[in-house]
Amino acid sequence: MPTALGSRIPLASLIQTLTVAEYLNFRHAANALGVAQSSVSARVKALEEDLGILLFERHARGVRLTEAGRHFIERIAAGVDQLDHAVKTASMAAVGECGRLRIGIHALIPHSFLAKLIGQYREDRPGVEVEITEGTAREAVMQLRADRLDVVFVAGTPELPDCHSRRIWTEPLLAVLPEQHLLAGRPAVTWADLAGETFLVRHGGTGPQVHSHIVLRHAGRWPSPSIQRFDVGRGTLLSMVGQGFGITIVGAATALLPTTGIVFLPFADEPKPITFSAIWSPSNRSAALRNLLTLASDMDRPSRAY
Incomplete structure (x- = not known):
């Protein structure tokens, strides 16, 4: 299967041709590229021969694009811009900037x-x-x-x-109680203080971990806690605590939420933060x-x- 002509054209030839089209002068284009004028002239001539078309009309003061050259340059410029964008995007992705x-x-x-x-x-x-x-x-x-x-x-x-x-x-672990709860005025609570309470947990979010933690901390204690699970959001669960449905435990970040009717108390006997x-x-x-x-x-x- 014959190889497409475009795949055989060196990128340097296209870049130099675009530069000549920009300056309409081989010497100025060579100076801008930092290469010899003879190199630019040779590459452009070789490209014209490969394409079988005249891209530039030469004259004493420089060059001008032929009609075919104008169409060629427009499309090549767009392609080189896309290639440049692809290179820059790939480079940015490689360092995590995009x-x-x-x-x-x-x-x-x-x-x-x-x-x-x-x-x-x-x-x-x-x-x-x-x-x-x-x-x-x-x-x-x-x-x-x-x-x-x-x-x-x-x-x-x-x-x-x-x-x-x-x-x-x-985050430190906090107990969430209704503000009218008998323990609400204390500076801290213990797990023993909460024995026999009804705990509310969510099905979503950290609900499963909260459930497991309550079970772990009450292992061997009496009376054992009642744990009720609800398919609600965090805000609704806190509102349910405020309305007296039960209590819950949360990480300290939850105390940053605007709430009413509830208090957040630290644990005196929780060995370490979450x-x-x-x-x-x-x-x-x-x-x-x-x-x-x-x-x-x-x-x-x-x-x-x-």
């Missing part, structure tokens, strides 16, 4: 660490399109494994053999992802824990 980053989250609370992280990232990398998906940790990891997400942020420090993970930030981790696929070589993880590490300071 492209797409798909993030799975449990919630995005204004002024929380995660909100600040994503906000700072978008400010630093305006060329990267950030897509956010909210759901449970289980759903997020499934989407990660299906290559529908690049990174997910979850509560805890999960150990997944087929994924990388890194601790990103921590850890939130990033999870991603080992096969994901995205520079955009790498830049996000680097930024998260830089922002992880005690003064900015949540």
Whole structure:
């Protein structure tokens, strides 16, 4: 099968021809390119011979485009512009300055660490399109494994053999009680104080982890807690606490939300704050992802824990 002529034309010949068309003078074009005038003349002549058409009419003071040359230059200029754009875009993608980053989250609370992280990232990398998906940790990891997400942020420090993970930030654990609750005036509560309470948890978000944590902390205690699960959003669950449906536990970032009728109390006997981790696929070589993880590490300071 014969090779197309276009695939045999050196890019340098096209660039030099475009420069001659810009200056309409071989000497000026050669000076602009930093090459010998004889080299430019030879390349343009060779290109005209390959094409079988005259691109330029030569005269004593320079050259001018033929009609065929004008059509050729218009199309070549567009093609070179596209090539230049492709090279620049590829270079930007290679360093994470453009492209797409798909993030799975449990919630995005204004002024929380995660909100600040994503906000700072978008400010630093305006060329990267950030897509956010909210759901449970289980759903997020499934989407990660299906290559529908690049990174997910979850509560805890999960150990997944087929994924990388890194601790990103921590938040103190808080109990959420109705403001009329008998314990509401205390500076802190213990898990023993909450024995026998009705706990409310969500099906979505961090609900499954909250459920497991309540069960763990009340193991062996009596009376055992009642745990009710609801398919509601975070705001609705907090409103239900305020209306006396029960109590719940949250990370400290939730206390940043505007609320009424409830109080947030720290635990006196919770051994350590909640850890939130990033999870991603080992096969994901995205520079955009790498830049996000680097930024998260830089922002992880005690003064900015949540």
